[in-house]
Each structure stands twice: as structure tokens, then as C-alpha cells.
Amino acid sequence: MTLPDTPPAFHVMAKPTGSKCNLDCAYCFYLKKEQMYPESSFRMSDEVMERYIRQTIEAHRIREVTIAWQGGEPTLMGLDFFRRAVEVEKKYSKPGMQIENTFQTNGILLNEEWCKFFRENNFLIGLSIDGPRHLHDTYRYDKGGAGTFDKVIRAARLLQEHKVEFNVLCAVNSVNSRHPLEVYRFFRDELGARYLQFIPIVERDNDTGHQEGTRITDRSVHPARWGKFLIEIFDEWVRRDVGSTFVLFFDGVLASYVRGYSTLCILQPTCGQGVALEHTGDVYSCDHYVEPNYRLGNIKESAIGTLISSEKQGAFGEDKSRTLPKYCRQCEFLFTCHGECPKNRVLTTSDREPGLNWLCAGLKAFYAHTERPMRMMADLLKRGRYADEIMQIIVKEKPTAFARAGRNDPCPCGSGRKFKRCHGEARTEGRVTRVEGKRDEAGMNLRNSKHEI
């Protein structure tokens, strides 16, 4: 039964293997969660899986339902578990309902069989890659300490061969953040990926893995670097890739300019619509708050809809805006930033108020740098035009440079490519912004809002 206060839609990130993973990535915040379930087999039972799917479907009051699988590493459950899950989805699906499965993986165990299954059942995959080999292998290694680049690239190729849609999830850390264009161009040109999600690593330095203490590890991305990373990629993207390469964060910020809010939780004023489901059936306030104080209950005792609409979860959600320091409340970019994710708020403002985001300096630089082009794209969209028209506007702003450029000269847009392969070529892809992928109600491409590693 649906409670009146249950939101019409919500997001549950299920972890069928809990924190169990076949890799040992240095920055993974989730590996330490193993300590919370000392005697566990780290396998979700079919009973919990069925309750998860049934309760999620029953509580939704819109047609689109997302069933999300994450880890740890979900492929460790074996393919048959997900075959059964798809059958359960069919069993409980209501007429007219569209159920989409999202599946985040490190790619190591993917093979033909997995890819065929994903394709047949229309799974959307999140594949973790941190850039070209020398950047990916810095922190993403296996239990023996070996780099995983070759295996993840093999997985990406298999997905492409089988025409399985995937998002690249790139964890931006202290090392790869120094090479924004190398990372971006690698994904775009060498991997051929079109959907990119950059996730800043902000890791608290403690033994629990909980959001405690204010010390940040050296592996974390430096605030100014985060800003520079986003700005350099944005500058290339806005000159040549709008409508053909999709960067989730850029889409989210643009949505705030277009209609005043984004569907990305980090860009929303409150939290609370996305919970984490552990393999035991325990539900926590958010994937980043799987810790005893944020446990809402267990789906064997209370339905997910009830837990999401609980007072405790409501208070967790409201805390995001309630605890904002004055410095943020007076910020000109509050309308889109909202202080970003509370888990990253470890700084104290100059007037000694706690709760300022570690990334603030970089975020502010990014918002200031992109304000004009964001407003231009928003204006185009509001007038029923296409955001990709901005690329031609930018070309017209520098007409002489483009007119003078020879076919083999570097493109004046600064992309680093030859003119003939960049703005000098007849573009054929630039119209897809409004018709491809999973769109939100503004008609823009805002794909799934997974933003965890």
C-alpha cells in the first residue's frame, strides 16, 4: 500500500553483494563497510531481492521505475541472480509501466553472456574508468595490486559490440584532475564514449569509512583543481561537443538555468529521495551514509516507501539546506549549487561557521566561468531552440580566426584537433540534445543520476 506522504518516485541503490568487490581501488569508500556486517556471506537473498523490486514498483506513482544495482561489485552475484530479478520485475510490473535497470560495474567479469543479457533486457551500464592507462591504473587496481586498465577497456569494447548503452564513471582524484583534456579526449576520441560522469573524490581520512572528522586524504581532488578540471573540459565541450557528448554535471547545471532546478541530488536544495539498500535488506539514508546512525530500517519489516517517507529520512533531507552556512546562503550561485553534497562539507567559513564544502573554491570558479554560456544555452532552450546552437554562436564571435584557419591548422576553438576534424568539418551530430537518451521534463538530456563510485 502507498502512504500519502510517499514521494511519487524515488531511487533505491541496491547492493546485492554489499561491499564485496573483486578490486581494491585505493579511494573506494565502500570497502570499509564490510566491518558493519562481520558474519555476513555478502549475498542478497532472493527474498530480499523480490521485496526490493515489489515494494519499489508498488510505491511508484509514475510510469517510469528504475531498479538500480550497485556495489561493491554486483557481477559477483552471478548472472542467474539478475535473470531471476528481471522475471520478478515482469511479475509485479503494472500495465503501461516502464522498468529500467541500471547496473554499475568495474567491468572485470563482463563477457559475451553478460552483454547479451544487458542488451536483451535494456540495462543501462555505468562503467568505472579513470582515464588513459597511466591515470586509470594509479588507484584502480586488483587485490594483487595490478592495474585494471586492459580489462576495463575490454569490457567497454564488449559493451559496444553488443550495443549496450553505458555511462563512463570517472572518479576525479589528485592525479587525473591534473589532466582534464587528456582524460576527456581519451573518453571521447579513443573510447568513443558519449555519456560521461565525473565524480570528485573527497575522502575523509579516518578508519571507519564513515562521514566523520574533517581531515581529507591526499588522494582527494584539490578544490581549485576540481574547478580547473571542469572549466577546461567545459570550454572544449561548449565549442564542439554540445549535443554529441553528454557530461552529466553540465546537464544538471544547465537544467538549473532553464527551469530553476536539477534532477541531480547534489544540485538540489534537499536530500532524501535516494536511499541505499544493503544485501541484508537494511535501508540507509543515502549511498554515502551507510552507517549505523543513518539506518532507516529493514525492508523485511517496513516497506521502502514507508522508510523513505519516515520522519528520520525527512530530517536527513532537510539538513542539507538547514545546515548551510551564511556564506552559501548569500552566494550568487546558490540557485544551482545548494552547497553541493553534505558529505563534502568539512570546511569552516572565514566567519567561523562550519559546513562549507571542500570543493567550494573550484565550484565557484566553474559557476562564474560558465555563467554566460549557460545563460545562452538556457535562453536557446527556453525559446524552443537547440542548446547545440551555441557552438555556432561561439564561432561567429571569432569569425576571423575561423575564416583564416587552414584545413590542417589547429582549430581556433582550442580543442587541440585539426581544423578539418573539428569546426571545419560539416557537423552531422549536433542536433541530438533534445531527442536522445533519457530526458527529463525540460526536454534536455539528463541521464540517470547515479553519482557514486
Ligand code: SF4
Ligand atoms: S547530495 Fe550527497 S548526501 Fe544528499 S542525497 Fe546526494 S549523495 Fe546523498
Ligand code: SF4
Ligand atoms: S559555490 Fe561555494 S559558497 Fe556558493 S553555494 Fe556552492 S559551496 Fe556554497
